[in-house]
Amino acid sequence: MRAEDFIIEGGSPASEQELLATKPVTYARDAWNRFKKNKVAVAAAILLLCLTLLVIVGPMVSDYPAAERANARARNLAPNAEHWFGTDSMGRDLFTRVCLGGRASILIGLAGAAIVIVLGSFYGGIAALLGGRADNLMMRTVDILSSVPNLLVILLISVVIDSKSIATMIFAMTVTGWCPTARIVRSQMLRISQSEYIMAARLMDIAPIKIVLRHLIPNTMSVILVDTTFRIPGFIFSEAFLSYVGLGVQPPQTSWGALAAAAQSMFQFYPWQLLFPAGGIALTMLAFTLLGDGLRDALDPRLRR
């Protein structure tokens, strides 16, 4: 049966004016409109943008790399006009250090989340599509891998590969980090493939590959996007933790975690040395969490009021 086979009785076809009266609203536009209304999420997005700009532009403003040089006559200075965040125990400008550390921290957060999301999405997606025994085996593997406490895995891998660079650290953090994402993606795909419109598509004899490309993947994207936003702060926190226990970023490179760790011992005398990097971590994690909340509300039409 084709559309032409139906005879429409009564009612005239919609006039051109009627058709134009309501503009078709795409899913993305609809989500964007909902996101815009969420003031907290928008504020978080703007805050993130500002932070990113700051860590990129900051070192250029502060006469880097001269500000990075140790200066014995300007040790542990309090914040002042010349050194906005003061100086550290080697006389380096803390503003520059915090910006450089922020670059590393945010980069680790983004890279870690990207790796985890790509791996997890493929794994979960493939498991959902294969189904049956393969799916069972794949998900049991995930169950076993995620039965190991996350921090222990990160610590252990860092010890074994003796992580000294950012790359090895990201590796340690992502080894089992993709498991939750694989679960989320798989369950979302399974949920969609059981919905009525997929059944309709199957009954219409649409090629499976087309169903996957047109329906399953686009409808999983929103879940993946939200998961990404929530994973980034997790990686920033793990980096801070690793650097804090001395397994993370090594000097002369730095990160917010490493800066906070270095400031810890002298904290009672020079509290600002800890407060600035710690504030960076807290603000970034807060902003990403709020952004994730906003995205989840915007992308899930079921939550619409």
Place this chain on the structure above:
Amino acid sequence: MLKYIFKRIAYMALVMLTVTTITFFLLHLIPGDPITAMVQDLPEETRQNYLAAYGFEQPLGKQYLLYLRQLLTGDLGQSLRYPGRKVADIVANYSPVSALVGGIALLIGVTLGLACGVLAALNRDRWPDRAVMVLALLGTTIPTFVIAALLQYALSVTWPVFPTTGYKGARYLVLPVVCMCVGPLATYARYMRSSMLDVVNADYILTAEAKGLSEGRIVMKHMLRNSLLPCVTMLCVSVAGIFAGSFIVESIFALPGLGRYFISAISDRDYFVVLGLNVVLTGVYVCAILLSDILLMLLDPRIRTGVKA
């Protein structure tokens, strides 16, 4: 039901075996042998004697089997760096401190967290809800070491009410406990709130209201009981976590707990302690998950009947 429990136990054993295997081979993948990693300029003969004493000269597969057999007899191995110091002794000596501090913190955190969650859910979208959610958000996003540092600065540097670090009496425990209960408080508040909100719209609440039960009775008997169920799972894992101790809080406050020892074993590159503690901690964690599964089954008739059917 018994079959289900046996299945879970078998599964748990499989997890433990996998974790042990992976950890073992990872540690042995490290280039060079552990003796050379510790002391470089050792006479060749002494080195060989050491290697033989620890069985490092044998093929890796055999070492692995030996290690497994050793684990099965309950021997968790001993320190390379401090000969004679057994992993089991380390656990026995250091975990009580972790358990004490962590236990008090968890008790306070969970109680307050659940109360806050209930308060927020019952006042949905009004100011108590907002306040609890903001606090919970801050609690989950501010790193522990920042909270610890702020507490130390405020309460032992600026106003010296509590000692900064150490472990010599009850007063030394206040700051670490406060620091460690922030996390559970925030997590349980968020969790309990959403769990309560799920229950609020359930049909049986409507029935209870239709029967004319008082609000207090509905909240206590119907809502609380049912929304506490999902929290049981989390609680078991949290209890397993206190045994391991908090890596960061124990290091900052210089508490002689298992978490701090684990970190120092890592920086000492004391591989066998790391391996042994890893096995112990994973074991506790996996047992906690098993326990929570069984508890949930006992508490939730839906799961119980589902198993029988």
